Amino acid sequence: MASRFCLCLLLAAAAATSPGRLVPYDLLYADGVRAYFARDWARAAELLQRALHSYAGLRAALRACRAACRREAAFLGGPPGAGPWEAALFGPVLQRADCLQHCLGRRLGAAPSAHRASRTIRRDFERREPYNYLQVAFFQLKKLDQAVSAAHTFFVANPQHLQMREDIEKYRRMSGVRSDNFRDLEATPHWEAYEAGVQHYDADEYLQAVARLEESLTEALSALEECRALCEGPWEDEDNEEEEEMQPGLYEAIAAHYIQVLKCRQQCVLEIATKPGRISATEDFIPSHLDLLQFAYDQVGNQALAAECAASYLLFYPTDEPMLEKMNQYLTELGEDTAITARESIQHYVQRSLMEKKLIYYAVEHLGGTFNDPDLWTPDELIPENLKEKHREDQEKQKQETLDVEERDKRGPLPFEDIAVTMDSHQMNGTQRVVFDRVLTESECKDLLRLTKLAQNGDVDWRDAKLLLQASEKSRKIIESYFTPGKKLHFSFTHLVCRTAVDGEQEGRMDLSHPVHADNCLLDPEGQECWKEPPAYVYRDYSGILYLNDDFQGGGLFFTEMDTVTVTAEVHPKCGRLVAFSSGKENPHGVWAVSRGRRCAIALWYTHSQEHAEQERVKAEELIEQRAVEQDQTDREERQGADGSGRSSSETPVPSSETRYTSRRHRPGLDRTQHPKDLRARDEF
Numbered sequence: 001m002a003s004r005f006c007l008c009l010l011l012a013a014a015a016a017t018s019p020g021r022l023v024p025y026d027l028l029y030a031d032g033v034r035a036y037f038a039r040d041w042a043r044a045a046e047l048l049q050r051a052l053h054s055y056a057g058l059r060a061a062l063r064a065c066r067a068a069c070r071r072e073a074a075f076l077g078g079p080p081g082a083g084p085w086e087a088a089l090f091g092p093v094l095q096r097a098d099c100l101q102h103c104l105g106r107r108l109g110a111a112p113s114a115h116r117a118s119r120t121i122r123r124d125f126e127r128r129e130p131y132n133y134l135q136v137a138f139f140q141l142k143k144l145d146q147a148v149s150a151a152h153t154f155f156v157a158n159p160q161h162l163q164m165r166e167d168i169e170k171y172r173r174m175s176g177v178r179s180d181n182f183r184d185l186e187a188t189p190h191w192e193a194y195e196a197g198v199q200h201y202d203a204d205e206y207l208q209a210v211a212r213l214e215e216s217l218t219e220a221l222s223a224l225e226e227c228r229a230l231c232e233g234p235w236e237d238e239d240n241e242e243e244e245e246m247q248p249g250l251y252e253a254i255a256a257h258y259i260q261v262l263k264c265r266q267q268c269v270l271e272i273a274t275k276p277g278r279i280s281a282t283e284d285f286i287p288s289h290l291d292l293l294q295f296a297y298d299q300v301g302n303q304a305l306a307a308e309c310a311a312s313y314l315l316f317y318p319t320d321e322p323m324l325e326k327m328n329q330y331l332t333e334l335g336e337d338t339a340i341t342a343r344e345s346i347q348h349y350v351q352r353s354l355m356e357k358k359l360i361y362y363a364v365e366h367l368g369g370t371f372n373d374p375d376l377w378t379p380d381e382l383i384p385e386n387l388k389e390k391h392r393e394d395q396e397k398q399k400q401e402t403l404d405v406e407e408r409d410k411r412g413p414l415p416f417e418d419i420a421v422t423m424d425s426h427q428m429n430g431t432q433r434v435v436f437d438r439v440l441t442e443s444e445c446k447d448l449l450r451l452t453k454l455a456q457n458g459d460v461d462w463r464d465a466k467l468l469l470q471a472s473e474k475s476r477k478i479i480e481s482y483f484t485p486g487k488k489l490h491f492s493f494t495h496l497v498c499r500t501a502v503d504g505e506q507e508g509r510m511d512l513s514h515p516v517h518a519d520n521c522l523l524d525p526e527g528q529e530c531w532k533e534p535p536a537y538v539y540r541d542y543s544g545i546l547y548l549n550d551d552f553q554g555g556g557l558f559f560t561e562m563d564t565v566t567v568t569a570e571v572h573p574k575c576g577r578l579v580a581f582s583s584g585k586e587n588p589h590g591v592w593a594v595s596r597g598r599r600c601a602i603a604l605w606y607t608h609s610q611e612h613a614e615q616e617r618v619k620a621e622e623l624i625e626q627r628a629v630e631q632d633q634t635d636r637e638e639r640q641g642a643d644g645s646g647r648s649s650s651e652t653p654v655p656s657s658e659t660r661y662t663s664r665r666h667r668p669g670l671d672r673t674q675h676p677k678d679l680r681a682r683d684e685f
Helices: 002-015 025-037 041-074 084-108 117-127 129-140 143-155 162-173 191-201 206-230 250-272 283-299 305-315 319-332 344-367 385-401 442-456 463-481 615-642
Strands: 422-424 433-437 490-500 512-517 522-524 529-530 542-547 555-558 569-570 578-582 589-592 594-596 596-605
Touching: 002 385, 025 041, 025 117, 025 129, 041 084, 041 129, 041 206, 084 162, 117 129, 117 589, 129 143, 143 162, 143 594, 162 191, 191 283, 206 250, 206 344, 250 344, 283 305, 283 319, 283 344, 305 344, 344 385, 433 463, 442 463, 442 490, 442 555, 442 596, 463 542, 463 578, 463 596
Parallel strands: none
Antiparallel strands: 422 433, 433 578, 490 596, 512 589, 522 529, 542 578, 542 596, 555 569, 555 589
16 A cells, blocks of 8 residues: 555655646647648748757656656565566566556657657657758748747757758848847757866866766766666567568567667667767767866865765776876875765766666577677676677777877888978978979979860860879879878879859968868767768778969968867968878868969878778779770781871771760769758868
């Protein structure tokens, strides 16, 4: 009787804020989209907003009920007639299911199954797709402030969306649009606090950094609990077409579903560590808070809290020597008798995570399956012996990828004697940067400039194209030999491009023909990160630009810090000058606008991956080799004809315009709506 009374109290508390019957969000969304395409903007806006509200309400109900019912699992002893061990196992399970059923029914006003949406719909809401429709509807209704907020909310999570990027820029230029209209309506509290805390930390404002980082850590742990609660959904069976006799039995099914939930809970740390709009998570997100807080508290003179953060950090990395030294320092300063303990919330986090990892690794070892451990701090002894090798390989790969680029900044021999290194990494205030001169002669530059004019008319002969291939191949050999001797570099993309000054006033121009970016990752100056994920060309390893002229003004290349503002080096174009650099976050760069004249250059990107080698170049080389053989044969026949011993020169076959090598064009059948030029715009130096 007492147990049931406690359960009722919990259910009443959980349902106290029940909004009444919640209409399933997928139905509202479908009606909203139909109204959108019917151009019924007012109804579309209303339904889409209701769908977002319903989606948030469903998630809130799931979180609240699962938290409220978690403690009820021990109240029942088990079903009648069950054995002792079965009662101990299934009693709490049945009790919790009963609790959830009642709680969700009261909060949602309907059976929980009515709110199960398809994966496609769930994915739309995860990607904030309703806001994409909403911004258009609000714009048509002349509700500009709401349109801007909806557009910004969508764009934050979809920064690669080119059309929304253009819309955002249009909104910025509109009269009546204020800067505070650009609000993220789905803003994640812990990310806002974390980025503010890191900015204060970098600016040596440690009091402010402590406040925001503590806020971020609290919010992150709260978001983690919410994510874990949402993992307890239906069993997502990918192979749902299995025949009945192949379905798992009772215990196998229970084990499979339970392990699925545990894996989901483990991945929650990646979810909270991934900034909206990014795919890659920030490594060691929770431990990094403690590391930053330890130093910040030390700087403001609060050694007690600094020691607490250090002890908490050591729960993740107990053998970290710098942190152990700091602990010894704090013990000396606070007194050897001072008890320094880790935070209770962090102890709970680590202990629970380790327990779940043990269960998952047991299941992987004995029942099969895989597990991508999201944490770098997982103790080696926790992993079964037969799984350790792969785990070590994964860790080594991660370590190799995060090695400081300075350690790889080594110079190899140059393959051509007349090439000169004008500036190296040290002189350019960076790493993996270099400028070569005399890569081309004045005559070669003029021939390639002539090629740019021929390309405009689509009248490129194979001999002209051969000049471009030879110049770019020479550059490839130089860069490969200098940066990666002994490791093959393949062409990823080759681009002959000219930029001409726009008409109008040029005095004092400081605009860019190409904004600051990195070539194989998405630069995030606010977060001081560069995210290696699509739409970035993540497979690119080295970049180069070979200049063909200098009779113009502006158009120089410059490198910056990660903030995209602090210029660290500039390169002024000239004939035969090749600037080369690694394509990653260590080399953010941009290009000043051409203010007078016309600048021409060959832009080059290289990759170590054979899989991503430029196939069009391979075909071009084969075609040119074929043309050279044909020309050689033609020359011999002409000489023979002149001697009266063969076919006359008037019979020499002429290559048709269809087989002539020309500049890059669309191939028939490609989807023109993809706008390849727009997609490659950031690759044009």
